[in-house]
Amino acid sequence: MTTTTRTAHAPARIDWAGLAWMFLFFWYFSGVTQLLIQVTGTAGFAGFRQAFLLSGLWLIPLLLFPAHTRRLAALLGGLLWLCSLAGFGYFLIYGQEFSQSVIFILFESNVAEGSEYLAQYFAWWMVPAFLAYGLGAWLLWRRVRPVYLPRRGALLASLLLLATILGYPALRQFSKHEDPAVALEKFEQRLEPATPWQLLVGYRQYRRQLEGMQALLASNAAIAPLQRLRDSHGEQPATLVLVIGESTNRQRMSLYGYPRATTPRLDALRDQLQVFDNVITPRPYTIEALQQVLTFADQQHPERYLTTPSLINVMKQAGYKTYWITNQQTMTKRNTMLTTFSRQADEQVYLNNNREQNARQYDEDVLAPFAKVLSEDAPRKFIVVHLLGTHMSYQYRYPPAFEHFTDRQGAPASVSADQLPTYNAYDNAVRYNDFVVASLIERFSASDPNGFLLYLSDHGEAVFDAPKPAVLGRNEAAPTSPMYTVPFILWNSPRWQASHPRDFAAALSRPYSSADLEYTWSDLAGLHYDEFDASRSLVNDAFRARPLLIGNPAQPRNLIDFSLIKPKPRNDDEVAQREAPGRLTVPPPG
Template sequence: MATTKSAPAGRIGIDWAGLGWMLLFFWYFSGVTQTLIALSGVAGLQGLRQASMASALWLIPLLLFPARTRLLAGVIGTTLWLCSLSGFGYFLVYGQEFSQSVIFIMFESNVSEATEYLGHYFSWSIVFAAVAYGLGGWLLWRKVRPVYLPRQMTLVACLLLFGLSMGYEAVRQYIKRDDLQRAVDEFEENIEVASPWQLAVGYHQYRRQLGNMEDLLASQEQIPPLKNLVDAHVGQPSTLVLVIGESTNRQRLSLYGYSRPTTPNLDKLRGELQVFDNVVTPRPYTIEALQQVLTFADQEHPNLYLSTPSLVSMMKQAGYKTYWITNQQTMTKRNTMLTTFSKQADEQFYLNNNRDQNTTSQYDGDVLDPFAKVLADDAPRKFVVVHLLGTHMRYHYRYPEEFDHFTDRSGVPASVTDDQLPTYNSYDNAVLYNDYVVSSLIERFRATDPSGFLLYLADHGEAVFDAPDPKVLGRNEGAPTSPMYTVPFILWGSPKWQAQQQARNFTASLHRPYSSSHFIHTWADLAGLRFDEFDPSKSLVSAEFRERPLLIGNPQQPKSLIDFSLIKPKKPVDQDADLVQQEREAKDRTM
């Protein structure tokens, strides 16, 4: 049993070195990552300061129960290490700070999707770094020793530590803010740089946001309808189809000039299509992007989805029977927050109920049969949403074997390494299969001789070793590149529908800079709907269209918003001439 050493008469002996080792041990699990972030210039020293203060909290149980110091330190330290691995690993992969937005996406993803990302970014160097990181914590744990203080001093020290780590900041925000919820949000934002609060705060925010969306389902019927809605085609049969792609960067479509023939079927339909080539998504994540695409929310008014009708509600108000067909994984009907939108439709088709999203039997071609069933429905006016898995990571799971067409370096930029080549090729093969699915939807739709149109766009893009940064794979709002935001936007209109447009000419619209955050206005315009909330200057196809900055970033942090033009390449890099030039330059560098 440990005993307290006698202190010299007249003063109390304090083991400052022991306290220092305790603090260093707990600081380690947040401070290492924050130090790397600060040294790399990604962020300033504020995160390091906040992490250091928050780490002081864990000294309290060790001071209260000094006889169990090593045990408590081991349990707490192991928990902190495990919780901190996400932020540590994210920095190693992306060179960016693990933000609350990333946490939100992590919790919104199902286990299968998370496994995909882990598989894509797995490398033994990351494993080695994580082990070394854990070894460093273990070596510090061996230095931790009991620190005995008189009872009254222990209580005072614990109060001071609590105030330093949590109490002061909580009281400051409570006094500073107008309402309690805002104070809590600010307090959470200040402590989330430290482990385990990154995950705890992220989960709390996720649950709250999910709760908001669940409340939206219940309250959607209470939202007032659009004011003075007028339908130019009222009473006429009409079928309107919205196809939502996934993770598809238009720069990898031959329809948009990519050198490889990744969209042969759409290329053949080119004369029947309106191909808009300057559309970008506001955010590189599915939920956040579609929350704006499918509502009146946009980057400057991100919360309008809470108080205005959605696209589905708008079409129901116009007298359309509504359908939602999705191949996004649905372990349950509430697997993702997109279910909020799908549940508003009259009928839903949830196709992907596999335990594992990475199967060789769950392809987007599965949407074709339910789509044909919907087309055969005798409802005179139909609005159909088809949500694809598209070119979602992992790409080689997105297409059957017969679409494994791109297997060599033909047409591949010289910047793509041998290690990157299989992933680069599988993405192009996924685009090739996506072309088959989208063109098949158009052809099946056309075969019914409809009066209506089909519009295809992707929720966001994806960087797959593309210029301007050929090392990037995936999406990262903190380090945006153009492939993450450039999306295909393609319109097919039936002859009957085109006849209703009074010789409307889309030529002037094809190259307009446009954000899909204003999509609902374009859709309403194409559908012939007018209402008080409609803004023709936000419609891509309106004569009253007005150019606006293409804002990207997190709208909950307005200062982080930037104009897409600031990251957009000044000229294409995927044309044949550019590719040849890149290959020549690469050869010159190796000679």
């Protein structure tokens, strides 16, 4: 008689419950934080999904060595728990997802600053929260048990997990991108939401971006100062504020005639403001636009952002203490240039350390540090406030209290039912942006300053607007006017206006590109130097209108005049006054 034997370590059935407890244990260290992010609506679903998938990697050593399951789970779980404390604690304190920007802040802070942050944010409930978090991990570890598979089955399952979780995503990225560095970066983005990769990948990215930023800062430090800089206002105390918005199209602001009340606070301040209604941005992307807006670069000389002083450099040379307060992401590949601009200032305040833009990070966070800087004892201050503004995704840009537009009232008939939620969300974001900008003006005014505040947006945004109501976002290859029309608003303090009286009436409708902001800002601040060109200052009597060039300056013969895409004027007189020639042939920069 033949008998079939089966060892205790090779059961016929798979212990699915045991596998589930293993997975849940390892998921815990990334999943709890990601679950909190989802429940609070802080960020999108991508991070939660990736953390869920990546948790399966830790099953591999337990499947291969089932006899050591408990010890391996304890060892790996202990390491993951320690690594996860950074992300878990950071979310509890700031309500944000841990990212390489946080690593940047940590390494750029000294011990005293770190102690100050701990003292400011530490609360009694954090101790039981961390203890409960650790207790949850321990309780799950107690449920972990060995799952025995045939040796060949364990190897096959491990290879399948490895291929599915890491192999296929890596192969997909490296086959899709010719540049290995780009492929690696995209692959790393899939790892970053999970523990411990958020620390490892974040630190590697931080080091890489830091090197690029340090090179740019070294290059900036070598730039020669402006020649014979002189201040017509002498050494008198002054506070000058530049507020940079994000993705805000002035055509969606009631201050500029939009039928919905998207800017009630600025509308109420209208008599105190100089509202310029014919300003455009040269590029529809933040970095490319600000490389021109904040330097002497322009569409015909785009490389000058590397060889000429930035606005921060100019103000420092003029004797101002400089500050940069930002609610933009701090240290990412895309934002290295922004961080470089900020690091040129004497002091920086970084508020947004989220891993992704699709996160609830509200611009009112800039108000407290702005008030603190205003109160500092420095006779001459230049303050840059960089907002997240109305950046996509719009529903993350405003708190629930600002969900004002919820139906079709006031929306164009061309907006479809599917488009309406996004259309309304953008208008709500504009309304919240109005609250923030007006609050900055009001707080500035309350300090009785001798100075002015200028607000503009880096670029606009098309959100189902005429003349192409199907377009959402920005595309330089297929431009529409909402991508380029930006608000440009000046508030002068009574003291400044009394000391430097100026009539802006003739300047309010001049066609102007924000690429020439440095000349206008210098003129407003009373700064003159050999390189100053009065014809490029929007507020100067010597102003000369130029074609408003848009497009990619890397392809200069494809640059066009904005008049080709701007909305049709209302009457024949405006047509005769503003009509411009067709596509421009722009000579190479020289």
